[in-house]
């Protein structure tokens with residue numbers, strides 16, 4: 001379980017419960033094949049559109065027209081295409097390793113048998129809910145609230161994230177040490193606001209959610225009446241937790257989610273829940289203080305536990321247990337889970353093929369064992385070297401940018417440059433692979449494998465408490481099509497999965513690569529200096545290094561982005577949330593700015609001629625835009641606007657280039673062209 005590490009990613013992927021269950025980018029029905037990915041695609045463009053009117057449509061128009069969203073997907077874009085490609089590679093590895101062969105290596109046995117068990121739908125169906133029975137028995141055995149902490153310890157250890165979350169995290173104010181931490185949690189809907197908003201759409205979604213819980217209880221053998229009553233109970237308890245939860249925008253401020261206190265102080269917040277009993281059940285390292293990210297939530301949870309009956313708590317926990325395991329239970333559970341989380345919440349009409357789900361679960365539970373095989377097949381050393389070279393160039397560009405800023409005083413610049421100099425780069429895959437030798441994977445025991453993998457991971461996280469932070473550890477698996485900046489480790493991370501076309505292509509000109517992977521690198525570097533990242537210092541500590549006057553200037557420049565993106569429409573009457581997406585928009589804008597600076601540097605020593613009728617500058621901007629070609633179902637777009645810290649692809653393109661005089665020049669746009677933002681926002 002990953003808790004409060006301040007990680008800012010390139011895009012949302014697997015970060016939400018709902019995502020993990022249904023919607024990681026994945027498939028197109030006719031795509032059981034490996035297709036070559038294209039970096040700069042003239043055929044994707046719609047040249048009938050004036051780039052100065054709508055650059056996104058100009059760069060992506062034909063791609064969007066020719067690539068409808070597959071039935072089993074909530075959205076479809078270039079990231080999905082690449083993810084699809086990587087899934088095929090992983091499937092080939094798993095097909096080979098899943099043969100029952102005693103000469104397999106230990107890792108191959110684990111990934112192969114995990115995948116084989118997951119694919120064995122008939123075997124899973126035949127067992128029914130029996131594999132979950134020991135968990136349900138424990139819940140049913142709860143006879144008093146004094147036993148709740150012990151039960152929660154068991155459930156958390158086995159991947160049932162009910163009531164609250166607990167784990168380890170780097171101490172925000174002593175970034176070299178791992179400490180214990182607890183945070184809000186325990187909801188089945190993607191966000192607290194789903195429980196609290198009163199508009200018609202939200203009311204309708206809540207009804208559908210209660211109907212879904214009812215059906216899940218029926219599948220567990222309850223009568224329709226009992227199931228309906230139990231679902232209402234779950235809704236009541238989750239609403240109490242939601243009401244006590246912090247909202248996403250507030251949580252962007254790291255000072256508001258850091259409250260280090262003693263265990264006694266935590267106990268005083270919640271007299272109805274004996275924390276020491278919970279900690280004792282976990283059997284992890286001892287500690288006397290921890291970070292309580294959301295103290296108000298702890299109080300609200302205490303209130304909920306104090307007022308609910310033991311039967312109500314058992315009902316809520318039964319739901320959470322079946323919800324957490326539904327994707328690996330018999331077909332009826334999988335289908336009902338998809339009906340709500342896939343169809344209702346994201347608009348997909350078909351469940352993804354089983355193999356794609358099983359590849360995803362293997363990646364989720366045994367990511368570095370599978371990833372090691374992936375890297376051996378897909379990631380040549382030359383790609384690592386080329387990426388490292390670009391990272392160095394982008395860092396040099398950001399150094400120049402900071403040095404030349406006209407709004408920052410020399411005092412703060414010195415600190416900013418020191419922070420930049422301390423950023424470390426991780427490219428491709430871990431230097432030291434995770435050791436899974438203590439995790440048992442049994443052929444034919446799909447749910448057991450999943451529960452044991454959860455236990456392995458939970459204990460691995462727990463065992464960090466009180467130890468130095470391992471900065472070499474990765475927060476993403478190697479095949480992942482994504483990248484991130486970690487504020488507490490002050491490092492940028494690029495998994496092998498993204499270091500290929502359309503992001504990086506050794507066969508195309510620098511202009512295109514700088515617009516794509518160059519801007520992605522710039523994006524991650526800029527996260528160190530966005531509204532959240534800028535609150536961490538060179539060592540990764542939550543420590544203010546700004547003069548008050550410089551911070552005031554920064555906030556003023558950032559407010560420009562908030563206003564600008566607030567104006568963009570995500571779907572229907574739903575707008576992009578400027579404050580929620582501020583860090584990502586800052587990173588997109590800063591990233592493109594310094595990527596362009598770096599490109600200009602390269603072009604002075606190795607000039608490029610126009611290609612396909614486009615100048616290098618023009619190709620740079622198309623390179624960026626074509627990374628973001630995508631379509632979203634309206635249901636999904638609505639959900640993303642609520643929970644995703646990233647803007648929709650269209651605005652990651654039009655918002656960014658519209659802020660750049662360099663774009664205006666590249667396409668000779670008139671000053672009053674619709675693409676150009678008034679005012680043009682820029683921080684970095």
Ligand SMILES: [Zn+2]
Nearest residue numbers: 008009010587
């Ligand atoms: Zn980002």
